[in-house]
Amino acid sequence: MSVSVEGHTEGRTEGRTEGRVGGRVGEQAGAQVLRPHAENAFAHELAALAAQDDRQRPDRWRLSPWAVATYLLGGTLPDGTVISPKYVGPRRIVEVAVTTLATDRALLLLGVPGTAKTWVSEHLAAAVSGDSTLLVQGTAGTPEEAIRYGWNYAQLLAHGPSRDALVPSPVMRAMTEGMTARIEELTRIPADVQDTLITILSEKTLPIPELGQEVQAVRGFNVIATANDRDRGVNDLSSALRRRFNTVVLPLPATVEAEVDIVARRVEQVGRSLELPTAPDGVDEIRRVVTVFRELRDGVTADGRTKIKSPSGTLSTAEAISVVTNGLALSAHFGDGVLRPSDVAAGILGAVVRDPAADRVVWQEYLEAVVRERDGWKDFYRACREVSA
Numbered sequence: 103m104s105v106s107v108e109g110h111t112e113g114r115t116e117g118r119t120e121g122r123v124g125g126r127v128g129e130q131a132g133a134q135v136l137r138p139h140a141e142n143a144f145a146h147e148l149a150a151l152a153a154q155d156d157r158q159r160p161d162r163w164r165l166s167p168w169a170v171a172t173y174l175l176g177g178t179l180p181d182g183t184v185i186s187p188k189y190v191g192p193r194r195i196v197e198v199a200v201t202t203l204a205t206d207r208a209l210l211l212l213g214v215p216g217t218a219k220t221w222v223s224e225h226l227a228a229a230v231s232g233d234s235t236l237l238v239q240g241t242a243g244t245p246e247e248a249i250r251y252g253w254n255y256a257q258l259l260a261h262g263p264s265r266d267a268l269v270p271s272p273v274m275r276a277m278t279e280g281m282t283a284r285i286e287e288l289t290r291i292p293a294d295v296q297d298t299l300i301t302i303l304s305e306k307t308l309p310i311p312e313l314g315q316e317v318q319a320v321r322g323f324n325v326i327a328t329a330n331d332r333d334r335g336v337n338d339l340s341s342a343l344r345r346r347f348n349t350v351v352l353p354l355p356a357t358v359e360a361e362v363d364i365v366a367r368r369v370e371q372v373g374r375s376l377e378l379p380t381a382p383d384g385v386d387e388i389r390r391v392v393t394v395f396r397e398l399r400d401g402v403t404a405d406g407r408t409k410i411k412s413p414s415g416t417l418s419t420a421e422a423i424s425v426v427t428n429g430l431a432l433s434a435h436f437g438d439g440v441l442r443p444s445d446v447a448a449g450i451l452g453a454v455v456r457d458p459a460a461d462r463v464v465w466q467e468y469l470e471a472v473v474r475e476r477d478g479w480k481d482f483y484r485a486c487r488e489v490s491a
Contacts, residue, residue, distance in 0.1 A: 164232045176188070233281060247269075285326070287330065
């Protein structure tokens with residue numbers, strides 16, 4: 103049903119490049135930014151939407167909810183400007199996500215790995231606030247200060263607790279500036295640290311007991327969090343915190359054609375950013391990679407006739423993009439520029455066989471029972487056998 107498509111290759115600049123670094127503007131002289139933030143990579147699309155957007159905008163939003171949805175889903179504006187799709191999937195999913203942000207309820211994007219949670223989060227923040235860099239990366243070691251605030255200890259020791267000694271977190275900055283904060287991998291954050299969000303999301307207030315003060319969120323503030331539902335039970339959200347979020351589930355693509363289209367678009371963008379030549383007839387190998395991934399993760403062949411074992415990995419669309427991109431680089435640098443089975447075979451093996459013991463058995467059975475018997479797949483079978491040996 104869904105996943106990201108376009109890459110971050112638009113908006114590349116020569117010479118002096120301005121980029122957002124930790125929410126502040128910095129200059130990188132004589133260098134090209136390898137991966138521009140969404141608000142920089144698609145600045146021309148955001149500007150075109152803002153110029154033609156005559157609908158009501160919530161306080162401090164750069165675009166109306168309709169324009170934000172158009173930015174993510176793509177379309178053509180009245181002046182002919184083409185807005186590239188950033189997300190392929192049901193329109194209603196995007197509309198619910200955008201509408202959630204237009205209220206005072208936080209948004210939780212939930213899904214298996216590779217369903218574009220981070221990508222959608224970044225583009226939503228870019229379209230709503232014009233800044234996607236107010237980011238907290240969740241890990242097992244994320245401290246409470248990353249969500250609330252920290253201290254400049256030199257200032258603290260010299261002058262004691264003061265606002266000058268306080269170091270605001272991205273969430274605190276978003277509250278004071280009326281912007282959108284992003285929290286990646288929320289369920290990887292320890293439960294006691296997660297719960298520091300409860301007061302922020304329910305009362306829209308961040309107490310600073312050391313100063314006897316508080317920060318109150320201004321209009322426009324909201325939070326987008328992402329979570330991998332494969333991590334459920336590791337640091338599951340408390341019921342109190344979960345109630346503060348409206349959860350939107352981002353599913354995997356519903357059909358082979360949708361997933362092939364997504365992978366082809368993204369590979370084209372990544373290849374352009376890496377200055378790789380366009381691979382003629384590469385869609386055939388893309389379709390093959392997508393078919394293999396879908397069959398293995400579904401546990402049944404595309405025709406529904408043969409049940410097969412599934413490996414331990416997720417085999418997501420994002421991994422398919424990585425396999426094809428690597429194959430494109432192999433064909434460009436060590437082949438004739440045409441994407442062939444031998445270029446993608448090693449990448450598929452690496453994606454499928456995560457557990458050397460169990461997954462290798464699954465892969466070998468799939469090769470012999472399915473791939474070997476499929477018409478037009480002989481070259482692919484031989485290439486996979488060669489790298490699996």
